[in-house]
Amino acid sequence: MKMKNAVNIDDLRRLARRRLPRVVFDYLDGGAEDELTLRANRRAFDDLTLRPRLLGGGRVDLSTEIFGQSYSAPFLIGPTGLSGIYWPEGDLHLAGAAAEAGIGFALSTGSNASMETIARRIDAPRWFQLYPWGGPEFSEALVERAAAAGYSALILTLDSLVGGKRERDLRHGFSHEIRMSAPVVLDGLMHPRWLASVWFGRHRPRFENLIPFLGDAASDRDLAEFTRSQRNPHFSWEDVRRIRGLWPGPLLIKGVMCAEDAIRARAEGADGIVVSNHGGRQLDGAPASLSVLPEIVAALDEGATVLLDGGIRRGSDIVKALALGAQGVLLGRAPLYGLAAGGREGVARALAILADEMQRTMILTGCDAPRHLGRDHLALRTDPPPT
Ligand SMILES: Cc1cc2nc3c(=O)[nH]c(=O)nc-3n(C[C@H](O)[C@H](O)[C@H](O)COP(=O)(O)O)c2cc1C
Numbered sequence: 001m002k003m004k005n006a007v008n009i010d011d012l013r014r015l016a017r018r019r020l021p022r023v024v025f026d027y028l029d030g031g032a033e034d035e036l037t038l039r040a041n042r043r044a045f046d047d048l049t050l051r052p053r054l055l056g057g058g059r060v061d062l063s064t065e066i067f068g069q070s071y072s073a074p075f076l077i078g079p080t081g082l083s084g085i086y087w088p089e090g091d092l093h094l095a096g097a098a099a100e101a102g103i104g105f106a107l108s109t110g111s112n113a114s115m116e117t118i119a120r121r122i123d124a125p126r127w128f129q130l131y132p133w134g135g136p137e138f139s140e141a142l143v144e145r146a147a148a149a150g151y152s153a154l155i156l157t158l159d160s161l162v163g164g165k166r167e168r169d170l171r172h173g174f175s176h177e178i179r180m181s182a183p184v185v186l187d188g189l190m191h192p193r194w195l196a197s198v199w200f201g202r203h204r205p206r207f208e209n210l211i212p213f214l215g216d217a218a219s220d221r222d223l224a225e226f227t228r229s230q231r232n233p234h235f236s237w238e239d240v241r242r243i244r245g246l247w248p249g250p251l252l253i254k255g256v257m258c259a260e261d262a263i264r265a266r267a268e269g270a271d272g273i274v275v276s277n278h279g280g281r282q283l284d285g286a287p288a289s290l291s292v293l294p295e296i297v298a299a300l301d302e303g304a305t306v307l308l309d310g311g312i313r314r315g316s317d318i319v320k321a322l323a324l325g326a327q328g329v330l331l332g333r334a335p336l337y338g339l340a341a342g343g344r345e346g347v348a349r350a351l352a353i354l355a356d357e358m359q360r361t362m363i364l365t366g367c368d369a370p371r372h373l374g375r376d377h378l379a380l381r382t383d384p385p386p387t
Pocket residue numbers: 027028029041078079080081108109110129157254276277278279280281309310311312330331332333334
């Protein structure tokens with residue numbers, strides 16, 4: 001199959017699998033331990049059915065406002081680290097394709113392009129994602145740089161005090177960097193396009209955001225080691241309060257999976273939350289993010305921004321998340337499959353597929369705008385129809 005013939009995200013996933021060595025594909029695709037949560041995320045969408053209303057969706061407008069900024073659709077590219085291992089300058093292609101599609105983009109702490117490079121090369125609204133790593137000086141430095149580089153919102157990801165036990169990665173000996181063992185080298189040789197462009201290419205992926213901490217001479221290995229050493233299991237709500245005080249713009253807490261934490265995040269000054277289990281990559285056994293969305297929406301005040309991620313592979317998934325009360329969703333693996341399959345064109349293809357599917361679903365469901373989606377557009381299998 002060629003990229004232009006990919007009709008859905010699963011096709012892009014298949015192409016990605018073909019182009020990438022196994023160690024890289026498994027990092028992208030895998031989850032923690034038994035991958036129960038990874039599968040649950042998808043199942044929750046499959047188990048939720050739509051309740052179509054005839055006509056009424058003829059003039060669909062997907063545009064959405066988040067934190068006062070207008071976007072062409074209610075989905076954005078969420079933060080993912082190490083995107084340069086799929087395609088040279090992966091982060092730039094993700095940010096560039098998002099800008100061209102008029103949707104939002106969030107850059108990870110663990111990106112392979114620095115936040116300043118993205119700001120210089122892509123002229124579009126952008127958010128920065130911060131990990132709960134290091135001491136106060138670590139977050140302070142990154143937050144200051146993000147503000148100076150014009151990032152408009154900060155996502156603080158709190159579900160990662162330690163890394164999830166990703167067994168596919170453990171088997172490949174992969175931990176923030178590719179270690180060359182005999183099976184990995186052989187696999188690399190079977191994927192010559194990847195090997196030539198990524199491994200032997202001009203843009204060997206490094207954690208560019210972290211270079212100021214170590215100096216420009218830092219190797220990719222030094223940076224990976226630094227990343228591992230910065231995990232801080234003692235990060236606390238006091239740190240959240242401190243970061244709130246540092247960051248002038250909207251703050252989102254990512255990784256919220258219950259009403260209590262959503263309320264706490266608001267009490268600490270967050271403007272919103274991302275309901276997320278990190279795409280099943282952290283706590284295996286956590287519920288599907290979609291399944292906890294209703295309790296969280298019900299617990300929060302009207303002024304809170306609620307976004308969701310985890311398992312979004314179809315436009316109809318986005319419709320379902322919005323009908324359950326999210327204002328928007330973050331895409332994790334979907335654009336990455338596109339990136340791995342075909343660089344910027346592949347990311348653009350993933351975004352176009354989701355926008356097209358969402359548009360059709362809205363029309364067929366009989367709803368003309370994301371803000372008009374509600375529980376009456378869903379038929380929960382166990383729910384009696386609303387009276
Ligand atoms: C390869 C990969 C890397 C990720 N890196 C980060 C990251 O650096 N920061 C973060 O907050 N979340 C990260 N995530 C989690 C995503 O932001 C998002 O929560 C998750 O992928 C959503 O699930 P989905 O992939 O099923 O859409 C990563 C996810 C993947 C798949």
